Amino acid sequence: MAKYILKRILYLFLTLFIIASITFFLMKMLPGTPFSNQNRLSPDQLAIVKAQYGLDQPIFIQYIRYIGGLFQGNLGTSFQFNNEPVTQLIGQRLAPSMQIGAQAMVLGTILGILLGAVAAIRKNSWVDTLATFVSILGISIPSFVLAVLLQFYLAYKWHIYPVALWDNFQSSVLPTIALAALPLGNVARFMRTEMVDVLSSDYIELAKSKGNSEWQVVIKHALRNSLIPIVTIIGPMAVSTMTGSMVVENIFSIPGIGEQFVKSITTNDYPTIMGLTIFYSFLLILVFLVVDILYVLIDPRIRLGNGGND
Amino acid sequence: MDKILEVKDLHVNFATYNGTVQAIRGVNFDLSAGETLAIVGESGSGKSITVRSILQLLAKNADINKGTILYHGEDLLKKSKKEMDNIRGNKISMIFQDPMTSLDPTMTIGKQVAEPLLIHNKVSKKEALGRAEEVLRLVGIPNPKERMNDYPHQFSGGQRQRIVIAIAIVDYPEILIADEPTTALDVTVQAQIIDLLKELQQKIGTAIIFITHDLGVVAGIADRVAVMYAGKFVEYGSVDEVFYNPQHPYTWGLLDSMPTLDTSEDDHLNSIPGTPPNLLDPPKGDAFAPRNEYAMQIDLEEQPPFFKISKTHYAATWLLHPDAPKVTPPKGIQKRFEKFKKLGDSK
Numbered sequence: 119m120a121k122y123i124l125k126r127i128l129y130l131f132l133t134l135f136i137i138a139s140i141t142f143f144l145m146k147m148l149p150g151t152p153f154s155n156q157n158r159l160s161p162d163q164l165a166i167v168k169a170q171y172g173l174d175q176p177i178f179i180q181y182i183r184y185i186g187g188l189f190q191g192n193l194g195t196s197f198q199f200n201n202e203p204v205t206q207l208i209g210q211r212l213a214p215s216m217q218i219g220a221q222a223m224v225l226g227t228i229l230g231i232l233l234g235a236v237a238a239i240r241k242n243s244w245v246d247t248l249a250t251f252v253s254i255l256g257i258s259i260p261s262f263v264l265a266v267l268l269q270f271y272l273a274y275k276w277h278i279y280p281v282a283l284w285d286n287f288q289s290s291v292l293p294t295i296a297l298a299a300l301p302l303g304n305v306a307r308f309m310r311t312e313m314v315d316v317l318s319s320d321y322i323e324l325a326k327s328k329g330n331s332e333w334q335v336v337i338k339h340a341l342r343n344s345l346i347p348i349v350t351i352i353g354p355m356a357v358s359t360m361t362g363s364m365v366v367e368n369i370f371s372i373p374g375i376g377e378q379f380v381k382s383i384t385t386n387d388y389p390t391i392m393g394l395t396i397f398y399s400f401l402l403i404l405v406f407l408v409v410d411i412l413y414v415l416i417d418p419r420i421r422l423g424n425g426g427n428d
Numbered sequence: 429m430d431k432i433l434e435v436k437d438l439h440v441n442f443a444t445y446n447g448t449v450q451a452i453r454g455v456n457f458d459l460s461a462g463e464t465l466a467i468v469g470e471s472g473s474g475k476s477i478t479v480r481s482i483l484q485l486l487a488k489n490a491d492i493n494k495g496t497i498l499y500h501g502e503d504l505l506k507k508s509k510k511e512m513d514n515i516r517g518n519k520i521s522m523i524f525q526d527p528m529t530s531l532d533p534t535m536t537i538g539k540q541v542a543e544p545l546l547i548h549n550k551v552s553k554k555e556a557l558g559r560a561e562e563v564l565r566l567v568g569i570p571n572p573k574e575r576m577n578d579y580p581h582q583f584s585g586g587q588r589q590r591i592v593i594a595i596a597i598v599d600y601p602e603i604l605i606a607d608e609p610t611t612a613l614d615v616t617v618q619a620q621i622i623d624l625l626k627e628l629q630q631k632i633g634t635a636i637i638f639i640t641h642d643l644g645v646v647a648g649i650a651d652r653v654a655v656m657y658a659g660k661f662v663e664y665g666s667v668d669e670v671f672y673n674p675q676h677p678y679t680w681g682l683l684d685s686m687p688t689l690d691t692s693e694d695d696h697l698n699s700i701p702g703t704p705p706n707l708l709d710p711p712k713g714d715a716f717a718p719r720n721e722y723a724m725q726i727d728l729e730e731q732p733p734f735f736k737i738s739k740t741h742y743a744a745t746w747l748l749h750p751d752a753p754k755v756t757p758p759k760g761i762q763k764r765f766e767k768f769k770k771l772g773d774s775k
Contacts, residue, residue: 319529320529320530321530321533323485324522324524324531324592324595326485326516327485327516327517327524327596328516328521328543329513329516329517329518329544329547330517330543331509331510331513334547338535339532342535417533418534418579419579419581
């Protein structure tokens, strides 16, 4: 297993390299330049500025330079945002996004698992109908609509939470709920389907015949077996919760990373776009690795590496 | 002998979209301590439902709408959920048909075998696992100590059925219900499992209710046999009585469709024509009548009561009525009658 994980980490860097290369050339195809006041610059001034950022070189040279920097852990400096190094820029903005994303994932997944499980156990009852209703709402209402609704009622009208602020845990509650709706709905739906299947399987009947009560059967046998497909959807969802939070971050004025990504694209801030893309890719690949490890922990039939022979 | 289980007038219905299926229509039997009762019949005759009713492990749309199931004189159907949990896996346990799907794929077999002990007895985890290891050795799992930590997928089908049996017997049940425990296994493994069950029965003295559609298996393990058809017993008696002195035309059909050592290459195996009745709308008379070449007018109009053949042997067919005409059973059955006479003479 350790060997397998090491191999995967090696692939991780290889994948990142490829992604960095593709993004680099794609980005250069973006219309516009990094200079917002280009019209007012004389050709000479423009040449000086371009030379300063190395933009006067042929694209291929720029590429070599950038990749060279990457290997030294240097993501370059931002054109905007006070010429800050991109690593520092991401570092500062990462914490709020990660906090909200992680809180939303944990909340959504746990509630989704519970809701789905209860719906499956009480199949065709009012709980089941309620669960279906909640998960449809969670999936179909866009997070920003929910965010605005939460903001209006819980913050503006009833003053329970701050409207748009970023300081303590209190201020993270509303964005967390807004972002948790989608994972909650998805997980609940998958959990219900899988649990209904598992509950009708032979080993559950055997577990009942041992004298387990209905809830013991669920906790000891059904839950773990139902989690396998949940793990599959959690990976990509975790990433989309963290990247998809841009609009929600904007609504609640959270100094997060998503907001910055949008800004950097609209201003052709090449080093920041590159840095964030590489960072998101890294996150995604890492999540997939974690998902694969989770599989092994949950399902003993799955073995990593060697085509399942070890 | 002590009767530990008495099932009286059991009726089970299933609510379906098409209506109410009367799956069990009045089943009576009893079980004495330490004996083996086999229930045979074709698929859909209600064998599984009969025994699952005892443990109340029926689908949610099932309704045991009539009858009593007395276990040591107490009606199991009147027990609370919790009282039933205390009986399952402890006093009465069950072996399931398909060993490939009966074990929890994500739990080590040691834990799965130890589970009933932890549910029903105040034992430590260590004690329970120790006992599980002992029982795994008893059912013939090699190196049980090392294999305790393996998962079901690491065992063969035959071994998995041994593990399922280990789970069923780990708490020394008084009654063991075996629901077609050999059907999913190949023939050589079947024989091993039957031998194992017999051996375990002697060691722990449990009574067994053995369900099968394989008459060959019955002869090897049962003391008594009940033949079931369309939700009712049609004939029951000792193994010798049912095998060599069968009285119900359905039993004749079953026995005649089974090859014996006397069957030569030129003989052809008989089959019973037709299909079982639809229990959504069970026939008024004998359910077997439409498939029965010996059927009389009364078979279509009225259900036959049980006629007594001996103290232990009963069959529900109008052919046994004193006024019924004498019929000649199939050749294969006549041969069996001759054998039965010899058995009687030698006794």
